[in-house]
Amino acid sequence: MIDINNLSLTYDNKTIIVHELDLHLEAGSITALVGSNGCGKSTLLRGISRLLKPLDGAVLLEGQNVHSMKARDLARKLGILPQSPVAPEGLTVHELVAQGRYPHQSWFQQWSQEDEEIVSEALRTTNLTMFADRPVDTLSGGQRQRAWIAMALAQQTDVLLLDEPTTYLDMAYQMDVLDLLDELNEQGRTIIMVLHDLNQAARYADTIVALRGGQIVAQGDPQQVMTPENILQVFGLKAEVVTDPVTNTPMCIPIGRRRRAPKTASQAENPDASQDMGQNGRVKMSILS
Amino acid sequence: MQKTTKPIWHTLRVGRFSFKQDRRMLPVFGVLLLLGIAILVTSVSYGDFDISPLDVLKTILGMDTGNSRHELVVFTFRLPRILVAFLVGSALSVSGTILQGITRNPLADPGILGVTAGASLAAVATIVWFDVPIEWLPFVAFGGALLMALTIFAVAWKGGSAPVRLILVGVGLGAVATALTNLMLVFGEINAVQEATVWLAGSVYGSNWQHVQTLVVWLIVLLTISILMARQLNTLGLGDDTARGLGLRVELQRVLLLAVSVALAAVAVAVAGTIGFVGLVAPHIARRLVGPSHEGLIPTAALLGGVLLMLADLIGRWVISPSELPVGVVAAMIGAPYFAYLLYQTRNK
Numbered sequence: 001m002i003d004i005n006n007l008s009l010t011y012d013n014k015t016i017i018v019h020e021l022d023l024h025l026e027a028g029s030i031t032a033l034v035g036s037n038g039c040g041k042s043t044l045l046r047g048i049s050r051l052l053k054p055l056d057g058a059v060l061l062e063g064q065n066v067h068s069m070k071a072r073d074l075a076r077k078l079g080i081l082p083q084s085p086v087a088p089e090g091l092t093v094h095e096l097v098a099q100g101r102y103p104h105q106s107w108f109q110q111w112s113q114e115d116e117e118i119v120s121e122a123l124r125t126t127n128l129t130m131f132a133d134r135p136v137d138t139l140s141g142g143q144r145q146r147a148w149i150a151m152a153l154a155q156q157t158d159v160l161l162l163d164e165p166t167t168y169l170d171m172a173y174q175m176d177v178l179d180l181l182d183e184l185n186e187q188g189r190t191i192i193m194v195l196h197d198l199n200q201a202a203r204y205a206d207t208i209v210a211l212r213g214g215q216i217v218a219q220g221d222p223q224q225v226m227t228p229e230n231i232l233q234v235f236g237l238k239a240e241v242v243t244d245p246v247t248n249t250p251m252c253i254p255i256g257r258r259r260r261a262p263k264t265a266s267q268a269e270n271p272d273a274s275q276d277m278g279q280n281g282r283v284k285m286s287i288l289s
Numbered sequence: 290m291q292k293t294t295k296p297i298w299h300t301l302r303v304g305r306f307s308f309k310q311d312r313r314m315l316p317v318f319g320v321l322l323l324l325g326i327a328i329l330v331t332s333v334s335y336g337d338f339d340i341s342p343l344d345v346l347k348t349i350l351g352m353d354t355g356n357s358r359h360e361l362v363v364f365t366f367r368l369p370r371i372l373v374a375f376l377v378g379s380a381l382s383v384s385g386t387i388l389q390g391i392t393r394n395p396l397a398d399p400g401i402l403g404v405t406a407g408a409s410l411a412a413v414a415t416i417v418w419f420d421v422p423i424e425w426l427p428f429v430a431f432g433g434a435l436l437m438a439l440t441i442f443a444v445a446w447k448g449g450s451a452p453v454r455l456i457l458v459g460v461g462l463g464a465v466a467t468a469l470t471n472l473m474l475v476f477g478e479i480n481a482v483q484e485a486t487v488w489l490a491g492s493v494y495g496s497n498w499q500h501v502q503t504l505v506v507w508l509i510v511l512l513t514i515s516i517l518m519a520r521q522l523n524t525l526g527l528g529d530d531t532a533r534g535l536g537l538r539v540e541l542q543r544v545l546l547l548a549v550s551v552a553l554a555a556v557a558v559a560v561a562g563t564i565g566f567v568g569l570v571a572p573h574i575a576r577r578l579v580g581p582s583h584e585g586l587i588p589t590a591a592l593l594g595g596v597l598l599m600l601a602d603l604i605g606r607w608v609i610s611p612s613e614l615p616v617g618v619v620a621a622m623i624g625a626p627y628f629a630y631l632l633y634q635t636r637n638k
Contacts, residue, residue: 051530071538072536075536078534079534081531081534082528082534085528085531086528087526088393088526088527088581089395089581090576090580091580091581092580095581096527099535100535102524105520107517110300
């Protein structure tokens with residue numbers, strides 16, 4: 001569905017962020033782009049959505065070069081949700097979602113019956129029908145993100161790109177948003193998103209693409225990509241990979257250099273080890289146990 | 290169980306054509322219209338030569354009032370200047386609405402962006418240095434505003450026109466233009482400087498039907514374009530990336546909208562000199578009344594800006610009568626406290 005050939009991306013023609021990258025993305029799948037800060041994952045997403053013009057190479061959507069398509073034609077096939085978008089003050093959820101119809105409208109056909117039905121449908125899918133008349137800025141973080149996703153839904157594109165859709169959200173809202181995206185994928189949408197949480201990527205993505213220095217280090221299903229070696233290479237972090245007790249997908253447990261661990265009986269015999277714990281109740285409890 | 294959502298706009302459908310309009314706009318528009326007519330009639334009736342409001346209405350509607358001087362006073366002296374105040378207020382308000390839309394900054398207005406400063410510089414330079422007929426002044430001011438806008442855009446351009454850069458460059462260049470204007474005022478010949486100062490204060494004194502006609506023609510064209518571009522403005526309000534993702538050609542639309550906004554400000558400045566705060570305050574109040582969607586916001590802001598400036602003109606003629614304050618001064622006196630209030634509110638959010 002999406003073929004990325006020899007793609008190089010830069011912001012200033014000096015520093016090349018994404019370097020001669022090749023990638024093939026399957027229709028109907030969820031792909032997670034992961035990597036440490038500055039690895040080029042968001043830049044790659046911008047390149048795919050043509051928010052960024054390539055220095056070299058091409059992005060093909062169903063065989064058509066994304067960067068030579070008409071803006072409106074592309075917007076009917078591919079939707080993008082930037083990271084933490086902001087709606088104008090006082091804009092209602094319904095008004096925001098209605099914006100998704102922009103590429104389907106013209107100067108003289110501003111609001112058809114069909115537009116209205118599609119917006120209602122998008123509001124239902126995202127469970128926002130009863131918030132339709134509320135200003136977006138009065139919603140909770142999770143509802144707000146759902147409203148933006150509803151806007152992208154109203155755009156009715158087969159492909160949906162999202163840049164860190166769970167950033168700044170509480171844990172419950174993160175799950176909520178990812179579950180919604182999974183549901184949309186089930187209905188046939190191809191989803192490509194940048195995620196910073198590896199375990200979420202492992203749970204929700206069919207394919208994980210791990211980047212470092214603007215190049216792909218590993219790609220494949222979560223089982224293949226989530227290995228201690230890859231995590232060390234991509235994030236420079238020692239980690240253990242265990243099985244997620246809920247979903248049986250791989251789960252990354254970072255090791256790190258320092259930690260506060262509850263004392264075991266063997267450590268309790270060694271007073272030196274408990275020195276930096278302070279004399280709190282938890283320590284006493286573990287000594288007793 | 291499933292509630293179908295009711296959009297907050299009316300849709301007008303004629304065959305394949307469909308236009309939408311905010312539900313809140315109709316009542317707001319109605320009230321503003323009544324208010325406007327009330328102020329208009331009061332304003333025409335007020336003056337050295339008092340005419341009763343009823344006679345004003347009669348005269349405007351072409352009925353006989355039994356006093357032949359009514360027609361002369363209403364049509365020749367009072368109505369043109371009052372209508373010019375309304376039209377200039379409208380133009381500035383819509384100009385500010387568009388600027389605030391494309392820069393996504395609620396504090397943007399034609400004055401802040403340096404467009405008016407450019408017009409002033411051109412006009413003052415002409416008054417002080419060249420002995421050109423006063424009728425040319427509007428064209429000179431218009432040229433100055435346009436040149437300024439082009440310069441701002443050229444300087445701010447860096448592979449794209451980020452709103453923040455537009456504002457900063459506008460403020461900077463505006464300051465330079467104002468400094469040059471002041472320099473000319475300091476070193477200019479005293480009579481010319483006097484004339485320039487009056488023009489700078491922003492006044493609708495001595496307006497005639499020619500001014501009204503010019504403004505009406507320009508406003509019809511520019512307002513129509515603005516309203517037709519409301520959807521683009523709405524989409525730009527979601528941020529450049531989102532707008533691009535929705536298929537909007539962001540740079541092209543921003544240039545077009547900026548041109549419309551500059552033209553509106555330039556027309557207003559050309560006829561009435563520099564009048565601040567209307568372009569800032571009127572869009573704000575309008576946004577409170579009908580929300581941020583531009584389909585309803587632009588017409589509301591147009592009407593509101595006009596009514597506000599008519600009111601400012603009336604106050605200016607009243608407070609120190611028989612002398613009068615230029616409308617620009619009154620606009621600033623009303624607008625500045627509101628601006629302070631806005632800042633105070635933002636701080637307490």
